[in-house]
Amino acid sequence: MTAPAPATAPRDRSSGSPPGSFRRLYAVFLRHQLTWGRAAVILGLGALAVVVGLALRSGADDQVTAGTEFINGFAFTTVVPICALVFASSSLGDTVDDRTLVYLWLTPVGRWRVAGAATLASITVALPLVFVPLVLAAAATGAGPALVGATAVACIVGTVGYAGVFAALGLRVRRALLWGIAYILIWEGFVATASDTAAKLSLRAYTASILSQYTGVGLRLGSLTLVSGIVVPLVVGVAFVGVTTWLLTRVTVD
Amino acid sequence: MTAPAPTTPADPAPTGPASTSAMVEVDGCTRWFGDVVAVSEVSFTLQAGVTALLGPNGAGKSTLLRLLCGLVAPARGTVRVLGRDPRRDIGVHRDLGLVPQQETVFDRLTALELVETCALLRGISEPRDAAAGALAAVELDPADPRHLPTYSRGMRQRVKVAQAIVHEPAVLVLDEPLTGLDPRQRRHMTDLFHRLGDEGRCVIVSSHVLEEVERFGSDVLVIVQGRLAAEGDYRAIRDLMDDRPHRIRLRTDRPHEVAGRLLAAGTVLGLEVTGADTVIVETDRVHDLRGTVASVARVVDAHLWEVVPLDDDLDSVFRYLVGR
Numbered sequence: 001m002t003a004p005a006p007a008t009a010p011r012d013r014s015s016g017s018p019p020g021s022f023r024r025l026y027a028v029f030l031r032h033q034l035t036w037g038r039a040a041v042i043l044g045l046g047a048l049a050v051v052v053g054l055a056l057r058s059g060a061d062d063q064v065t066a067g068t069e070f071i072n073g074f075a076f077t078t079v080v081p082i083c084a085l086v087f088a089s090s091s092l093g094d095t096v097d098d099r100t101l102v103y104l105w106l107t108p109v110g111r112w113r114v115a116g117a118a119t120l121a122s123i124t125v126a127l128p129l130v131f132v133p134l135v136l137a138a139a140a141t142g143a144g145p146a147l148v149g150a151t152a153v154a155c156i157v158g159t160v161g162y163a164g165v166f167a168a169l170g171l172r173v174r175r176a177l178l179w180g181i182a183y184i185l186i187w188e189g190f191v192a193t194a195s196d197t198a199a200k201l202s203l204r205a206y207t208a209s210i211l212s213q214y215t216g217v218g219l220r221l222g223s224l225t226l227v228s229g230i231v232v233p234l235v236v237g238v239a240f241v242g243v244t245t246w247l248l249t250r251v252t253v254d
Numbered sequence: 255m256t257a258p259a260p261t262t263p264a265d266p267a268p269t270g271p272a273s274t275s276a277m278v279e280v281d282g283c284t285r286w287f288g289d290v291v292a293v294s295e296v297s298f299t300l301q302a303g304v305t306a307l308l309g310p311n312g313a314g315k316s317t318l319l320r321l322l323c324g325l326v327a328p329a330r331g332t333v334r335v336l337g338r339d340p341r342r343d344i345g346v347h348r349d350l351g352l353v354p355q356q357e358t359v360f361d362r363l364t365a366l367e368l369v370e371t372c373a374l375l376r377g378i379s380e381p382r383d384a385a386a387g388a389l390a391a392v393e394l395d396p397a398d399p400r401h402l403p404t405y406s407r408g409m410r411q412r413v414k415v416a417q418a419i420v421h422e423p424a425v426l427v428l429d430e431p432l433t434g435l436d437p438r439q440r441r442h443m444t445d446l447f448h449r450l451g452d453e454g455r456c457v458i459v460s461s462h463v464l465e466e467v468e469r470f471g472s473d474v475l476v477i478v479q480g481r482l483a484a485e486g487d488y489r490a491i492r493d494l495m496d497d498r499p500h501r502i503r504l505r506t507d508r509p510h511e512v513a514g515r516l517l518a519a520g521t522v523l524g525l526e527v528t529g530a531d532t533v534i535v536e537t538d539r540v541h542d543l544r545g546t547v548a549s550v551a552r553v554v555d556a557h558l559w560e561v562v563p564l565d566d567d568l569d570s571v572f573r574y575l576v577g578r
Contacts, residue, residue, distance in 0.1 A: 018374060018375060018376065018377040018378075021374065021375050024371055024374050024375060028360065028363070028371060031362050031363070032360065032361075032362055098358045098361075099354070099356040099358050100358055100359060100360055102325060102352065102356075103359075103360070103368070103371075103372060103417065104375070105325070106323055106324075106325070106347050106352055107344070107347050107375035107376050108344050108345050108346075108347045108375075108376065108377060109375050110344075111344075252325070252326045252327070253320070253325035253326070254325075254356070
């Protein structure tokens with residue numbers, strides 16, 4: 001049997017990335033990010049936060065302080081970074097592990113588009129999974145609208161910042177989940193508390209500062225301004241898209 | 255099943271698959287991983303047509319193909335595809351297609367979605383139509399709604415081929431593309447690759463199935479332990495292997511007389527009468543021998559039924575090169 005020829009397709013010969021490539025990459029990453037297992041873990045943590053928030057409401061004397069410390073201590077040291085880690089590290093990391101990166105890499109698409117689409121897809125998946133339960137948890141504590149608003153803002157900027165960092169980590173190292181957890185525990189949880197300078201190199205300090213500035217509750221690491229608390233994590237997220245872009249130009253593709 | 259797209263003339267890249275200059279140039283390429291030298295000082299050029307890359311397992315074939323695509327950077331040397339560096343100049347990826355060795359494909363996509371995605375990312379303006387045509391070319395149903403993990407190994411292999419040809423690349427790199435295919439599909443794919451080569455594309459295909467490689471044509475690159483052992487037409491390569499006497503089988507009704515005369519003529523290094531009508535001759539002057547055999551047969555009034563080279567096929571050439 002004679003093989004039929006593949007269709008002769010009109011080709012875009014411009015030198016830049018093909019039109020629609022970012023949207024297509026975003027759709028592919030998005031589709032591969034969300035699994036039932038991952039969603040269950042994150043929603044489980046969120047549900048736990050809501051339950052504890054309700055418990056605080058009924059048991060705490062100072063609901064604002066207790067609620068703010070709980071949200072800072074649980075939501076922004078565990079739920080947000082872990083959720084961002086799970087999704088962002090897998091965005092490009094999974095394609096490295098299962099060796100499908102070659103299909104995305106061997107294209108004339110600008111590397112920043114690949115990095116940006118992967119990071120944006122992980123934010124798209126992670127943000128609703130942390131935003132909704134953590135805002136509900138903040139409301140459940142009875143601390144008032146200031147904590148709810150602070151939690152909402154900190155969720156957004158924290159997810160963006162962590163997603164940028166962990167997308168790069170997923171591309172750079174194998175077993176990115178373990179490295180990411182080590183980073184969260186050692187750097188964010190321990191090194192950041194050593195000095196003010198170290199704290200400024202920790203995303204946790206910025207989310208803590210947002211909570212502290214909104215609610216007026218003094219928090220450890222929460223001494224930065226509200227503006228820096230909002231701006232710096234967003235800048236970190238964008239900067240790490242740049243790092244991921246650079247890594248993509250140097251990666252050895254299997 | 256959607257009807258295959260009509261056969262139309264290829265749409266060659268501006269850089270020109272049919273141009274006379276080398277489409278692929280590898281110059282002094284070396285790549286190592288840790289202490290292991292995967293590819294060492296390899297140089298060659300490729301024109302349009304099909305070239306087979308041969309070598310035993312672990313010889314460095316896949317690393318060489320990855321170097322050609324820019325997936326890995328050479329530690330030394332240069333790679334040029336259509337005159338451009340595939341590692342740094344991603345624009346050339348519009349004209350490069352690869353069937354990677356690994357079986358994995360995106361497991362949440364259908365075949366059409368994967369091939370369409372590849373078409374779009376490589377600049378095809380009607381990616382869905384192109385994807386349907388490419389899938390039809392490999393005899394897969396573009397309308398199949400199943401996700402790729404449900405496909406058999408051979409079907410996934412054909413999807414990989416479809417994504418590699420969907421954008422009609424000038425240079426097509428195929429790493430063990432026949433793996434997992436049944437005999438009929440192997441034949442079909444071989445015909446497809448042959449036709450793409452005939453259209454003026456540069457097709458380089460690695461395989462360890464030598465009978466199928468022979469069907470691709472006679473141009474080969476043989477890589478052994480990371481080094482290029484030989485390149486070109488394998489029959490010409492065989493002729494150049496003067497340290498390996500050619501073995502030729504003669505069948506005649508007077509084997510002993512023919513054998514004696516051949517020894518006397520001095521064009522053979524050795525011979526053996528192996529049956530009632532068979533003589534196996536070893537010679538390093540194969541072209542002289544052919545004339546000598548004819549004249550000897552006339553002299554002794556023998557009928558020659560067969561003069562067959564026993565070791566100038568690809569398998570023998572490959573064994574000699576690898577065994578060196």
